[in-house]
Amino acid sequence: MSGLTNKRIVLGVSGSIAAYKAPDIVRRLQDLGADVRVIVTDGGREFVSERSLQTISKNKVHNNLWDKEAELSMGHIEIAKWADVVIIAPASANTIAKLCHGRADDLLSTVILATEAKIMIAPAMNQQMFAASAMKDNLGLLKARGIDIINPGFGDQACGDVGEGRLAEPIDIASQAAELFTSSLLSGKKVLITLGGTREAIDPVRFISNHSSGKMGMALAHACIQAGAKTTLIVGSISIELEKRAEIIQVISAEEMYQAVMKQIDNQDLFISCAAVADFRPKKVSKNKIKKDNQSMTIELIRNRDILASVCQLKKKPICIGFAAETENHIINANNKLIKKQCDAIILNDISQTEIGLNADENEVHLITKNRTEKIEKNTKQIVAEKIIDKLVNNFFNPS
C-alpha cells in the first residue's frame, strides 16, 4: 500500500450509525501520513462525538457554516482549498442526494461545491435504502461527475437487516484514498536523492553547516516513491522525519556524502542532488576542543569535492538533476551551474525569501534545461516536488 504522506484530507462525517467508525477512519488515514480535518454534519453529531474526532485528528472539528470564529480562522473556502481529497465517510442517503442537487445548506455540502479536490464517498445505510432506485440513480450521477464511490460491504446491519450497505472498512477507505496518489510514472526506475545539509567538523564539538532542513529533498522522495520508483536517500543533517519507504543512508560530511553517492550510483536512472553540500571544510580538524584563549582565530578552509559534477562526469551516468540555491541573478547563476556541472537540469530556488526555499514549508522553483525554463508556482514543497517529478518524467523518460 502506498502512502498519503503530507496529503491533506477533509473527512466529512454525515448522519449514519456508521459515523461511530469515523475516529478509526481518521487514524487509518493518519497511519498513511495524512493530515486530517473533520467536518461533521448535524446528523453525524448524533452518532459520534466532536471531542473524539478532535482528539484523534488533532485539529479543530468543523460543523457550522455560520460559525464566525471558524470563518475567521479556517472558513469554508479555505477548507475547500486546503484539501487534496475530500472523503465523505459515512455518506448518508440524505448527504448523497444533496450532492446530486448541488445543495449548499451546511458546511459539508458547501465545501464539496467549493473544492477542486478529488471527492470520494463511502455510502452507509440500510440495505433497502441502498437498493432503492433513487439511490442507484444518485450514485450513478455522482460517478459520472468524477466522484469516486467506495462501495459498501455486505453483512449484518445495525438495524437487524442483512444486506449491502455497511460502511466499507476504515482501512479500505484509507487505502483507496492512497491509491489516488500512486502512479506508474517512475515504475521500474531507481532514484538516488541527496538531501539536508552537511557538517564540516572544526573540532570534536564544533562544525560548519547550513540551514537545510531536508524538507525539499524528502518531498521529492515521497513524490518518487508515489510514482513507483525504488528510492534511495543519502541524508545529511535534517530536521524532519525520515521516509520509511526509502532506503536510507545517513552521512555527516560532504566527503561522506560523496563516498555514499559514488557507492550507490551504479544502475540509478535518476540522481537528484538536493543537498546543501558545504563547498569548503576546515583544512585541519582539531582532535581536542579548541580553547578560546585568543581574541580571534583563523580557520583555513579547503574545497570539498563537487558531488553533482563528479556524477555528471561518469561514463555511465543517470539523468542528473542539480539544485541552485540563489540569492541574486537567479536565472543567470542557475544557467551557469547547468553548464559548469554539465547536468541535465537545474532546479532553481530563491533562498533570499524566508517563506520559500531554505528551511521553509513552501517553495517556488524554475526547472531549467538546455532548451527551456519552466516555472513551478509557489506551493507546498510536496506539491512542488510532484510537479518537478512530472516534468522530469516528461522531459527525460517520456519525451514526446
Ligand code: PMT
Ligand atoms: O532542505 P530544505 O530546507 O528544504 O531546503 C532546500 C534547499 C534550498 C537546500 C534545496 O532546494 C537546494 O537548493 N539545494 C541545493 C543547495 C546548494 O548547495 O546549492 P548550490 O548552488 O550551492 O549547489 C548547486 C548544486 O551542486 C546542488 O545540487 C548541490 O547539491 C550540488 N553540490 C554542491 C556542492 C558540492 N560540493 N557538491 C554538490 O553536489
